[in-house]
Amino acid sequence: MQLSTDITGRPGAGPVLRDAQTFWRLPPHRLDKLLALTRQADRVELKLVVPAAAHRSTCASLGIDLSRMSARTVYFLDTPDRALEGHGVVARVRSVENRPDDSVVKLRPVQVRDLPVRHRRSKRFVVEVDAMPGDFICTGAMKQRLGMHDVERTMAKGRPLHRLFSKDQLRLLGSHAPPRVRMKDLEVFGPVDVRRGKIGLAGLDRLLTVERWAYPDGSSILELSTRCRPEAAVSTAAQLASVLRAYRVDVTGLQQTKTSATLAYFDRSGAGGR
Numbered sequence: 296m297q298l299s300t301d302i303t304g305r306p307g308a309g310p311v312l313r314d315a316q317t318f319w320r321l322p323p324h325r326l327d328k329l330l331a332l333t334r335q336a337d338r339v340e341l342k343l344v345v346p347a348a349a350h351r352s353t354c355a356s357l358g359i360d361l362s363r364m365s366a367r368t369v370y371f372l373d374t375p376d377r378a379l380e381g382h383g384v385v386a387r388v389r390s391v392e393n394r395p396d397d398s399v400v401k402l403r404p405v406q407v408r409d410l411p412v413r414h415r416r417s418k419r420f421v422v423e424v425d426a427m428p429g430d431f432i433c434t435g436a437m438k439q440r441l442g443m444h445d446v447e448r449t450m451a452k453g454r455p456l457h458r459l460f461s462k463d464q465l466r467l468l469g470s471h472a473p474p475r476v477r478m479k480d481l482e483v484f485g486p487v488d489v490r491r492g493k494i495g496l497a498g499l500d501r502l503l504t505v506e507r508w509a510y511p512d513g514s515s516i517l518e519l520s521t522r523c524r525p526e527a528a529v530s531t532a533a534q535l536a537s538v539l540r541a542y543r544v545d546v547t548g549l550q551q552t553k554t555s556a557t558l559a560y561f562d563r564s565g566a567g568g569r
Contacts (some may be wrong), residue, residue, distance in 0.1 A: 314533035346548035364492030370485035396441040405435040484561040
């Protein structure tokens with residue numbers, strides 16, 4: 296069933312869907328695809344990357360104090376020529392201040408209909424639609440909780456990277472990685488220093504997550520996001536659009552994934568590997 300064609304002016308679209316479209320800014324056929332895709336997912340994450348020139352003003356407008364937010368250190372793993380990324384596979388490990396570390400293997404983009412039944416039935420494999428202004432992507436992710444400081448010790452002592460992933464994660468990685476690529480072939484892309492926290496804003500019925508990814512050259516990515524159930528995607532996008540407009544947050548900037556930006560940064564800088 297197509298819903299978005301009504302946005303062009305035909306009666307029946309409803310103000311909520313029209314308001315949601317002011318955030319997504321998708322052409323009608325793409326909006327139809329997004330809405331259909333959300334119905335196949337476990338959850339939806341609405342994301343916005345703030346233009347670099349607007350980082351300071353956005354933090355001031357939203358009352359964001361990054362120094363008070365939790366610190367994290369993120370590393371991605373890939374081959375020197377980024378073969379995993381080219382095959383839609385992401386391997387990431389993360390140390391978290393005062394909390395257990397974690398690792399994740401993601402498939403992105405993923406076709407939900409092509410996923411094995413065991414993945415869809417597994418509580419550890421989550422299908423999420425990331426929807427941002429002008430684009431969206433479907434991701435399948437398997438996450439593993441680690442011990443405190445596991446990532447730091449592994450990186451500092453040069454321990455085998457496979458120890459940071461569960462057997463199920465390694466099986467998922469192996470089944471989707473390019474032929475002949477093994478864990479021992481992967482290098483470290485990172486670290487990236489991250490500040491992450493959540494804030495409440497009037498008009499939004501859930502918390503807004505704030506992440507600042509800071510790179511060694513002083514550049515950074517500032518991302519605002521919030522998660523919701525698939526059935527709440529339209530109403531949440533409508534609320535988010537209204538709130539961001541009220542706080543004068545720019546939603547028209549170039550959007551990018553933190554994964555691709557990080558891999559490209561360390562690839563260009565030659566800082567990848569250990």
